[in-house]
Amino acid sequence: MVLAHRMALESPLVEAEAIEATEFRELVGRHNVSGVPQTTINHGARDVVGAVPEHYLVAEIEKALKKESGS
């Protein structure tokens, strides 16, 4: 299962979309997808390229949330 989907299953605050990049070119362009898989957190607050381990994605989500709250 996609890691992001596992997180969505566990938390009502997490929503996760698996997007087939070749079918949604415009979206790929808008989010500057440079390699796949790419995980775009909160519409571009952070981008994670590559298949990353669980703890890494958690750390990136934390960074994205910190960046948004400005702290």
Place this chain on the structure above:
Amino acid sequence: MEGFLDNSLKKQVRLVFEDMKEPVTILFFGSAAQCEYCEETIQLLTEVTALSDLLALEVHDLDEESELASRYHVDKAPGLVIGGGRGEEIIDFGIRYYGVPAGSEFGALINDLLTVSKRESGLSEETLVFLAGLKEPVHLMVFSTPT
């Protein structure tokens, strides 16, 4: 239309689905206006959901059922929501797919259906603690290619 899944694959998937516990519904959102891959996605999902009594497929239209689509935050077609339960009692976990779930995405979909049915994410204790402590929404878009 000829099926996507051959008998040997159907057999494998049936075996995986034997471990399912709770019903799971796939809400499919297509668009009559513009959707190159909707027909084949419906065909594929019809074949997959036929492989277990615990699976159901609902076919909806993004434009004609815009209220339902926005309730599930679906804004593109083909769009899929993997929900828990069935009928009037569908639980939205926030699990979406956009595009034909073929190639490597097919395995991910089968796995998703099983995981949602069992309600077991398999995430580590640390991750679960982190998720339980979330106070703001987290939106994740995972771009991939069907290789």
